[in-house]
Amino acid sequence: MPERTAQYSGQIYNVSVVYNIYRVVLPLVLLVTSISPGSTLLGDLNPTLFVQACAAYAIFGVVIIFVAPTGSRYISSAHILTGSLLVDIFAITLINYSSGGMISGLGLLLLVTIASGGILIQGRISTFLAAVAALALIYSELYLALSIDNPRNQFIQTGILGALLFATSLYIQGLTNRIYRATLLADKQAEDIVDLEKLNNEIIQRMRTGVVVVNAEYNIVSLNSAARSILLPLLDLKSHADENSAGHGQTLPAAFAEQLQFWKINPKRQPQPISIPNTGRQVQLNFAFLNPGSNSDILVFLEDNRQIVQRVRQMKLASLGRLTASIAHEVRNPLGAISHASQLLGESDNLNDSDKRMIEIILNHCNRVNIIIEEVLDASRHDDTTAKIIVLKDWLKTFIENYRATHELCDEIELTTNPPETKVNIIEGQLEQILNNLFDNGLRYSSKETGRATLKIEVGIDNKAGDELPFLHIIDNGVGIDEEAEAQLFEPFHTTESSGTGLGLYISKELCEANQSQLVYSRTTDGKSCFSIYFGNPDRVIA
Structure with missing residues (x-):
C-alpha cells in the first residue's frame, strides 16, 4: 500500500485514540455490571478469572493511553498494533470464557476489535487477526464442552460469529481502502490547489500591470508588486515590516478613490490618467467588480503609461x-x-x-x-534608437573630451561621480544631443557672467520617491533665470536671447521624457543655475 499521507495518518490516530478509550471503558463497565444487583451471566462460570481478566485488560488500556501520545511508533508500526490487538482478542476471549462462552454474547465484542484492526492495519494482518479471533472462540467453546458437565452446544453460533469476523475484516478493509484513496485524491487536489494558488500569485506579482483589491470602504485588501511600486509615493508602505503585507488595510489614495467613485456611477466612463508625484509616471486606471454585485470587492488595474x-x-x-x-x-x-x-x-x-x-x-x-x-x-535623425546601460563616469569622460576638442568656448569642466559605478539606461545619441545643448547654454552663460566658460558636473544616485534614481546635475556660473522666464523655460520657441531659437531646451526635455527621464531646472544653495536629469532606474526602465 502507498505511504500514508499526513491527513490520513491523522484520521488513523483519531481512530486509535477512540479505541484506546474503549479499551479502558469496556472492562470497567463489565466489572461494574457484574457486581451490580440482579441476575447476570458476567463471570458466571469463573468469577475470579472474570475479575482478573477485566482488571488486567483495563490496566493494559491505561498503559496504552499513556504510551500512544508520546510514542509515534505506536500507530506507525504494524507489529506494535498487531501485538496490542492480539492482547485485546486474548482478553475478550478470557472474559467470554469466564462468563460461560458464546451463551454470554460477549464474543460479539470481538467484532469491534476486528473492525478497529481493519482500520488501523491494512492487508493480510487484518485477516490474520480475524482468523486468530475465530480460532480463539472455537477453542474456548471446545474447552468448555470438554471441561464442564452438560455443556450447551454453541458450535453453530461460534461458526457463524467466526464467519462474521472474517466478513467484518474484509468489509472494513475494502471500506478503509476506498477512504484512503479518497483521502489521497483529496490531498493531491489540495496540493494542486495550493500549487495553482502559488502559481497565480507568482504570475500576479510579476505582472507589469498593477493589481489592487479594495473593499466597499475603499480600503486596500491586497496588491501586487507592480501596484506597490506605483503607489509607493502615495501610501505609507515603509511602516510594514513584511513587504508582502505592505499597503494592506490602508485607504486607496484620494485621486484613485475619486476615479473609482465616478466609475461606479457610470461604468462606461473611461477614467482619466493620474500622474504620480515626483516619479514621472502617468497611470491609467481600469476597474472591475471581483464578484457580480455592487457590494463585492473591486479590482483596480494600474497601467503604467510610461512605455506608451x-x-x-x-x-x-x-x-x-x-x-x-x-x-x-x-x-x-x-x-x-x-x-x-x-x-x-x-x-x-x-x-x-x-x-x-x-x-x-x-x-x-x-x-x-x-x-x-x-x-x-x-532631434529625429539618429539611426541608433536602442537604449542600453552605460556607466556614466566613463561615458561622460569620453563625451567631455570630444566636446572640448570641438568647442572653443570651453575653459573648464569639472566632473564628480558618487558612486563611480552609477549606471543609466538611455539612447546614447539622444543623451549626446541633450548634453550638447545644456553644455552650450551653461558655458555661454558662465562666460558672460565670469569671463570664463566653466561647468560643474555632478553624478550620483538620489533616493527619490523611495526609488534609487541616477541623476546628472549641470551647474553653471551664470546669472540664472528669473521666475517669470522659468515658468516658460521648456516651452517651444521661448527664448531669452535675440539669437536663440527657443527649441534647444524643449527638444532636450522631449528627448529626456522619451527615455523615461526628467529634465528640471533649479538653483543650488549658493544661487547657481542647475539643470538636472533624473534618469529612470536602469533595472526597471521599460524597453
Whole structure:
C-alpha cells in the first residue's frame, strides 16, 4: 500500500485514540455490571478469572493511553498494533470464557476489535487477526464442552460469529481502502490547489500591470508588486515590516478613490490618467467588480503609461523630423535665395547705414530659420534608437573630451561621480544631443557672467520617491533665470536671447521624457543655475 499521507495518518490516530478509550471503558463497565444487583451471566462460570481478566485488560488500556501520545511508533508500526490487538482478542476471549462462552454474547465484542484492526492495519494482518479471533472462540467453546458437565452446544453460533469476523475484516478493509484513496485524491487536489494558488500569485506579482483589491470602504485588501511600486509615493508602505503585507488595510489614495467613485456611477466612463508625484509616471486606471454585485470587492488595474508615453514621444519627434524634412527643401530654396540676394545687395556701394542694417537683420533671421530646421531635424535623425546601460563616469569622460576638442568656448569642466559605478539606461545619441545643448547654454552663460566658460558636473544616485534614481546635475556660473522666464523655460520657441531659437531646451526635455527621464531646472544653495536629469532606474526602465 502507498505511504500514508499526513491527513490520513491523522484520521488513523483519531481512530486509535477512540479505541484506546474503549479499551479502558469496556472492562470497567463489565466489572461494574457484574457486581451490580440482579441476575447476570458476567463471570458466571469463573468469577475470579472474570475479575482478573477485566482488571488486567483495563490496566493494559491505561498503559496504552499513556504510551500512544508520546510514542509515534505506536500507530506507525504494524507489529506494535498487531501485538496490542492480539492482547485485546486474548482478553475478550478470557472474559467470554469466564462468563460461560458464546451463551454470554460477549464474543460479539470481538467484532469491534476486528473492525478497529481493519482500520488501523491494512492487508493480510487484518485477516490474520480475524482468523486468530475465530480460532480463539472455537477453542474456548471446545474447552468448555470438554471441561464442564452438560455443556450447551454453541458450535453453530461460534461458526457463524467466526464467519462474521472474517466478513467484518474484509468489509472494513475494502471500506478503509476506498477512504484512503479518497483521502489521497483529496490531498493531491489540495496540493494542486495550493500549487495553482502559488502559481497565480507568482504570475500576479510579476505582472507589469498593477493589481489592487479594495473593499466597499475603499480600503486596500491586497496588491501586487507592480501596484506597490506605483503607489509607493502615495501610501505609507515603509511602516510594514513584511513587504508582502505592505499597503494592506490602508485607504486607496484620494485621486484613485475619486476615479473609482465616478466609475461606479457610470461604468462606461473611461477614467482619466493620474500622474504620480515626483516619479514621472502617468497611470491609467481600469476597474472591475471581483464578484457580480455592487457590494463585492473591486479590482483596480494600474497601467503604467510610461512605455506608451515613451513611444508616443519618439513617434512625435520622428513625425516632427519627417515633417521638417518634407518642408526643408521648400523652405530652404526660397530661404537660400533671400539670403543670397541679401548678401549681393550688401555688396552694393550705394547703401546707406540704415539699408545695411536692414540687410543684416534679414541675414540674421535667415540664419535663425535655418538653425531651427537643423535642430528639429537633429532631434529625429539618429539611426541608433536602442537604449542600453552605460556607466556614466566613463561615458561622460569620453563625451567631455570630444566636446572640448570641438568647442572653443570651453575653459573648464569639472566632473564628480558618487558612486563611480552609477549606471543609466538611455539612447546614447539622444543623451549626446541633450548634453550638447545644456553644455552650450551653461558655458555661454558662465562666460558672460565670469569671463570664463566653466561647468560643474555632478553624478550620483538620489533616493527619490523611495526609488534609487541616477541623476546628472549641470551647474553653471551664470546669472540664472528669473521666475517669470522659468515658468516658460521648456516651452517651444521661448527664448531669452535675440539669437536663440527657443527649441534647444524643449527638444532636450522631449528627448529626456522619451527615455523615461526628467529634465528640471533649479538653483543650488549658493544661487547657481542647475539643470538636472533624473534618469529612470536602469533595472526597471521599460524597453
